[in-house]
Amino acid sequence: MADAAPAVPGDPPARATVLDSLGEDITRIVYPVSACMLLVVLLVSLLSSPDSPSPLTASIAAATGGGGGGGDNIPTALITALTFVVTVTAATFLLALLFYLRCTPCLRAYLGFSALAVLLVLGGQVALLLLTRLRLPLDAVSFALLLPNAAGALALAALAPASVPIALHQAALVAIAVLTAFWFTLLPEWTTWALLVAMAVYDLAAVLLPGGPLRVLLELAIERNEEIPALVYEARPVDPRHGRNWRLWREGRQPGGDLDASSTTVEVIEEVLGRHLDANSGNGSSPQFREAATSAGDVNNSRPQATLAAALSSSDFTQAEVVPALQEHRVAVAEMRVPLIQPRPERSGEEEEDEDGIGLSSSGAIKLGLGDFIFYSVLVGRAAMYDYMTVYACYLAIIAGLGITLLLLAFFRKALPALPVSIALGVVFYVLTRTLLEEFVVQCSTNLLMF
Amino acid sequence: MEARVAGVPEDEESGLLPRPSTAGRRPSSRGPRFPPPPAAWATVDGPLGLPLEEAEGHARRFFLWGFACLPFLWAINCCYFWPVLRSPAAFSPAAFGSIRPYVVRSAIGFTIFSVVLITWATTFIVGGERLFGPGWNDLVMYNVADKLGLSGFMG
Numbered sequence: 001m002a003d004a005a006p007a008v009p010g011d012p013p014a015r016a017t018v019l020d021s022l023g024e025d026i027t028r029i030v031y032p033v034s035a036c037m038l039l040v041v042l043l044v045s046l047l048s049s050p051d052s053p054s055p056l057t058a059s060i061a062a063a064t065g066g067g068g069g070g071g072d073n074i075p076t077a078l079i080t081a082l083t084f085v086v087t088v089t090a091a092t093f094l095l096a097l098l099f100y101l102r103c104t105p106c107l108r109a110y111l112g113f114s115a116l117a118v119l120l121v122l123g124g125q126v127a128l129l130l131l132t133r134l135r136l137p138l139d140a141v142s143f144a145l146l147l148p149n150a151a152g153a154l155a156l157a158a159l160a161p162a163s164v165p166i167a168l169h170q171a172a173l174v175a176i177a178v179l180t181a182f183w184f185t186l187l188p189e190w191t192t193w194a195l196l197v198a199m200a201v202y203d204l205a206a207v208l209l210p211g212g213p214l215r216v217l218l219e220l221a222i223e224r225n226e227e228i229p230a231l232v233y234e235a236r237p238v239d240p241r242h243g244r245n246w247r248l249w250r251e252g253r254q255p256g257g258d259l260d261a262s263s264t265t266v267e268v269i270e271e272v273l274g275r276h277l278d279a280n281s282g283n284g285s286s287p288q289f290r291e292a293a294t295s296a297g298d299v300n301n302s303r304p305q306a307t308l309a310a311a312l313s314s315s316d317f318t319q320a321e322v323v324p325a326l327q328e329h330r331v332a333v334a335e336m337r338v339p340l341i342q343p344r345p346e347r348s349g350e351e352e353e354d355e356d357g358i359g360l361s362s363s364g365a366i367k368l369g370l371g372d373f374i375f376y377s378v379l380v381g382r383a384a385m386y387d388y389m390t391v392y393a394c395y396l397a398i399i400a401g402l403g404i405t406l407l408l409l410a411f412f413r414k415a416l417p418a419l420p421v422s423i424a425l426g427v428v429f430y431v432l433t434r435t436l437l438e439e440f441v442v443q444c445s446t447n448l449l450m451f
Numbered sequence: 452m453e454a455r456v457a458g459v460p461e462d463e464e465s466g467l468l469p470r471p472s473t474a475g476r477r478p479s480s481r482g483p484r485f486p487p488p489p490a491a492w493a494t495v496d497g498p499l500g501l502p503l504e505e506a507e508g509h510a511r512r513f514f515l516w517g518f519a520c521l522p523f524l525w526a527i528n529c530c531y532f533w534p535v536l537r538s539p540a541a542f543s544p545a546a547f548g549s550i551r552p553y554v555v556r557s558a559i560g561f562t563i564f565s566v567v568l569i570t571w572a573t574t575f576i577v578g579g580e581r582l583f584g585p586g587w588n589d590l591v592m593y594n595v596a597d598k599l600g601l602s603g604f605m606g
Contacts, residue, residue, distance in 0.1 A: 128601055132593040139575040140595045142568060145520075153523035163509060165531050166496050236499070 026406060028235035029366040030399060032174050033376060037398070039178045040377040041384040041391055044185055047129050048385055077190035081198040088202065092213035099220055099228055108159075108229050115158050115176060115231065119151035122179040158231060166236055173233045177370050181377035185385070192382045193427065199375055200423035207417040218415060234367045366406070372418040376402075379426045389441065390433045397429035398422045493550055495533045503546045506532065510553040517557060522564040525557035 098107055124147050131138055157164040157172035164172075185192065206212035221228050376398050383390035401422025409416050444450040494500025501509055510528060517525040529536060532554045535547045580587045588594055595601075 124601070128592070128596045132596060135593065137576050137579070138592045139572065139590045140592050141590070142572045142575075143592045145568065149521055149523045152521060153527060156524075157527070162501065163513075163531075164527055165494070166499060168527065168530070 025235065025366050026403070029233075029368055030402065032170060032233060032235075033368070033373060033402065034395075034399070036174050036177050036181070036373045037377045037380040037395060039174075040181045040185065040381040043126065043178070043182050044381045044384045047126075047133055047182075048185070074190055074194075077188070077194035080187075080191045081194035084195055085198045085202045088199075089206070089213055092206065092217065095228075096213055096217040096220060099217060099226075104229065111229050111231065112155065112159055116151060116155040118176050118179055119154050120148065122183055123147070123151055123154075123175075126179060126182060170233065170236075173231060173370060174373070176231065177233075177373035177377060180370075181374045181381060184374065184378040185381035189382065189385075192378065196375060196379055196382075196423050197427065199371075200417075200420045203371075203417035203419040207415055214417075215415070231370045232367050233370060233373065368418060372422075375419055376422060376426075379423060379430075383426075383430055386434065387438070389438060390430050393429045393433040393437065394426045397425040401425040493535050493547060494531050496531075500531070506535075506546075507549045507553075510535075510550045510557075514553040514557050514560075517560060522561055525561040525564070528554055528557040529561060 095107070127143070127147065130136070131143075154172040154175055157168045158176060161169040184195070187195065203214075206214040207218075209215065217228060379398065380391055380394050383394040401424070402418065404421050404425075405416060405418050408421075441450075492498060492500060493503055493506040510532060513524045513528040517528070532550060535550050535554050536558060538544075538547060574582070575587075575590070578587075583590070
């Protein structure tokens with residue numbers, strides 16, 4: 001570092017600041033969320049036709065006795081949403097129980113089954129819809145050959161991140177989220193909105209209340225220092241100190257053990273900021289985020305494992321078709337021991353799962369549960385069914401909500417749910433756009449004032 | 452292991468652990484703690500991917516499982532071990548030598564599969580009813596889906 005920028009006194013030019021990597025950290029989580037939403041909007045635009053209600057809508061209407069408007073009225077919506085939330089809560093408690101009884105194989109098997117089912121069944125349905133709607137003349141033989149193959153490969157990529165390129169793993173998770181979100185947009189309108197609001201409230205309660213299922217599961221995982229298998233999207237880590245992306249993927253960090261047990265999600269941001277601050281303060285003995293060679297005896301990650309069990313992101317409607325509850329199991333992260341770091345103590349595979357929350361992984365990358373992807377995309381997809389104006393407004397609202405959640409994460413340093421802020425903003429913006437903005441824009445356009 | 456990259460310290464671990472004796476060997480601009488990773492990485496993810504000792508077993512497993520009518524596993528194998536595929540046989544590190552046969556065979560297998568599939572699909576699409584006669588309508592996917600009611604679930 002012989003060259004010192006003359007304009008910057010006392011600041012070594014090679015040292016990265018918080019902004020250098022925090023921006024990229026956030027970008028790396030905003031990209032997949034945006035991609036997921038974009039794909040859902042595309043699918044919705046291509047495939048949905050307002051004149052023919054989907055059979056799902058019809059079956060819900062029939063099962064709930066059909067109120068006014070073919071089952072798309074508020075009481076029905078509330079009942080359906082409540083049923084869904086109750087089912088998800090029950091399933092999360094069941095997951096916590098299984099985890100308590102250490103039935104990890106059955107959790108993993110369930111995770112594998114649900115991922116494969118989503119990709120095969122829902123993926124096949126979407127593919128068939130696309131083929132039919134667009135009249136693509138693909139033959140049955142190729143389809144029968146390609147679909148199970150693609151579903152199997154993507155399921156493998158989603159569940160075993162160690163065996164596939166990181167990009168493929170992330171793409172598989174996004175694919176699962178897109179398919180599930182598209183399925184949810186097939187619900188009737190009021191039901192969808194009620195469901196979104198109910199899930200946001202549930203997320204808030206489950207993560208923050210002492211008796212909430214996600215919190216219970218999280219604390220269980222932390223006190224046992226185990227990982228809960230679940231599907232969580234983990235952004236590729238960015239290493240600010242090296243100035244490039246060489247990073248020890250999922251290297252166990254040995255943080256100062258002052259993080260309390262419940263800080264799963266927010267740890268990340270905190271550690272990222274702490275890391276940056278430490279790096280910036282120029283001390284030679286920077287926090288051992290990477291090497292962790294200091295705590296030789298501390299084999300397990302002393303950092304509390306943020307492992308919120310994957311709550312169900314989809315429930316089975318008692319009336320409608322039963323969808324296999326999509327539990328997000330974070331696959332036990334195979335420890336990626338870099339051969340260069342021989343002397344480092346071996347970390348047990350750690351996992352932070354944050355089913356509906358947001359957090360940081362041990363390597364400092366931001367993690368976001370697939371449930372968040374799904375419900376963000378459901379909101380935007382449902383907005384797409386009205387008009388693209390609402391899509392833009394809701395997209396901005398959700399990204400803003402995500403940013404706010406990350407900020408809160410840094411402040412509070414404990415597990416936080418990622419749904420409530422974004423969903424609240426999204427719903428508010430949807431309503432405002434639909435009632436106020438649209439009127440304004442239409443008036444402006446018809447009076448040739450603004451297009 | 453003998454994977455070496457030119458210009459990198461001999462001892463692959465020396466760069467990471469701060470040792471005063473090796474201070475002279477590292478480029479000073481990088482500071483005492485984070486020299487460049489000296490080993491050659493077999494996977495496309497580099498240091499984030501599989502370590503070299505597990506790479507061979509992994510490549511073999513994917514190659515063998517690909518025969519179970521799962522040619523996409525071959526594609527994953529090729530993509531994942533792209534550095535192995537790209538480096539010419541004469542210059543690649545010794546550790547790649549055991550991985551290379553599996554990856555190359557996976558690449559060949561996937562190429563054959565995709566050529567066959569694309570040929571068939573293109574023939575089907577372009578040929579249409581002229582070539583296949585009325586049987587074309589029985590084979591095209593949207594008719595099959597309608598007949599079997601497969602897409603009724605989502606409408």
